[in-house]
Amino acid sequence: MAVYTEVGTEELSAFLDHYDLGDLLSCKGIAEGVENTNFLIHTTAGHYILTLYEKRVDPADLPFFLALMEHLAGRGLTCPVPVKARGGTALGTLAGRPAAIVTFLDGMSVRQPAVSHCAEVGEALARLHLAGGDFALQRTNALSVAGWRPLAKRAGHRADTVAPGLAALIEEELGVLEASWPGGLPEGVIHADLFPDNVFFLGSRLSGLIDFYFACTDTLAYDVAVCLNAWCFEPDGSFNVTKGRALLQRYEAVRPLSEAERAALPLLCRGAALRFLLTRLVDWLNVPPGALVRPKNPIEYLKKLRFHRYASSARDYGLAA
Numbered sequence: 001m002a003v004y005t006e007v008g009t010e011e012l013s014a015f016l017d018h019y020d021l022g023d024l025l026s027c028k029g030i031a032e033g034v035e036n037t038n039f040l041i042h043t044t045a046g047h048y049i050l051t052l053y054e055k056r057v058d059p060a061d062l063p064f065f066l067a068l069m070e071h072l073a074g075r076g077l078t079c080p081v082p083v084k085a086r087g088g089t090a091l092g093t094l095a096g097r098p099a100a101i102v103t104f105l106d107g108m109s110v111r112q113p114a115v116s117h118c119a120e121v122g123e124a125l126a127r128l129h130l131a132g133g134d135f136a137l138q139r140t141n142a143l144s145v146a147g148w149r150p151l152a153k154r155a156g157h158r159a160d161t162v163a164p165g166l167a168a169l170i171e172e173e174l175g176v177l178e179a180s181w182p183g184g185l186p187e188g189v190i191h192a193d194l195f196p197d198n199v200f201f202l203g204s205r206l207s208g209l210i211d212f213y214f215a216c217t218d219t220l221a222y223d224v225a226v227c228l229n230a231w232c233f234e235p236d237g238s239f240n241v242t243k244g245r246a247l248l249q250r251y252e253a254v255r256p257l258s259e260a261e262r263a264a265l266p267l268l269c270r271g272a273a274l275r276f277l278l279t280r281l282v283d284w285l286n287v288p289p290g291a292l293v294r295p296k297n298p299i300e301y302l303k304k305l306r307f308h309r310y311a312s313s314a315r316d317y318g319l320a321a
């Protein structure tokens with residue numbers, strides 16, 4: 001469930017009066033997603049997604065996210081486009097929350113990505129990186145290496161209740177990654193959360209990318225590392241090098257990686273795995289009483305992290321020498 005804030009029909013109709021979207025025909029809460037409240041709204045003008053931004057999103061970041069979607073769509077990327085109210089702004093307030101309406105994208109996410117899906121996502125990620133090249137706004141990645149120790153502190157020794165020895169392993173990883181986190185690699189706009197649930201397909205072709213609410217300015221190859229983690233492991237925890245190769249080859253067909261980016265890939269993957277292990281761990285250990293949202297399993301990322309600890313070069317991810 002991800003309807004944290006209920007909205008009455010009258011309140012919604014009054015909100016829609018600020019837009020050129022015709023009359024409201026229906027509004028349904030969307031169960032998927034854990035961060036924000038999402039509704040599918042149907043008006044006489046078509047279908048749209050209404051998002052009410054919940055407490056984990058800093059309202060100061062919303063202009064970045066909304067302008068980014070508009071920018072990327074303007075560069076030909078299929079992503080939601082914020083709809084502007086008659087006053088010219090896309091960001092409004094509804095039920096006491098910051099709120100925006102974006103265009104509806106056709107398609108469905110895949111639960112078990114095949115090699116062909118990994119290839120499609122590699123290409124789309126590279127296109128996103130190129131399209132973001134001239135985006136004027138900046139946003140620091142709060143969940144990069146400097147943000148991981150504070151998360152580890154929040155988990156503390158309770159990490160060991162999830163897996164014996166986990167607190168020590170995290171401490172060791174933090175030491176390695178803080179000392180050797182790659183700097184000086186090409187930077188730009190990254191999605192930072194391009195997981196299978198944020199990518200839509202129509203048949204076998206990728207039809208759109210959603211959920212830009214972790215997007216930020218950071219190392220482009222780190223985004224590749226996030227995708228290798230999210231798309232190329234099997235349910236048993238093993239890395240599927242055929243999927244990795246497909247993702248990387250199609251990425252490189254659009255944006256070739258430099259030697260330095262290739263060399264950094266194992267460390268970037270290790271950092272990305274730690275990032276999702278830590279955020280999942282903190283959520284897992286802090287489920288509010290009565291919460292309806294089930295936290296995601298941190299152990300999945302512990303297994304992935306173990307793989308990256310033994311990876312020695314980009315070849316382990318499927319890149320040719």
Ligand SMILES: Nc1ncnc2c1ncn2[C@@H]1O[C@H](COP(=O)(O)OP(=O)(O)OP(=O)(O)O)[C@@H](O)[C@H]1O
Pocket residue numbers: 002030032033034035036037038049080102103104105106197198210211212213
């Ligand atoms: N533009 C869109 N077009 C069609 N469906 C959408 C769109 N945006 C969101 N959705 C639907 O709403 C669901 C939740 O969206 P989203 O992933 O942005 O939510 P969230 O709360 O930020 O979730 P999380 O960060 O956990 O992925 C999606 O899985 C999708 O079904």
Ligand SMILES: N[C@@H](CCO)C(=O)O
Pocket residue numbers: 193195276279280296
């Ligand atoms: N993609 C994240 C959730 C936040 O969007 C995860 O799977 O841990």
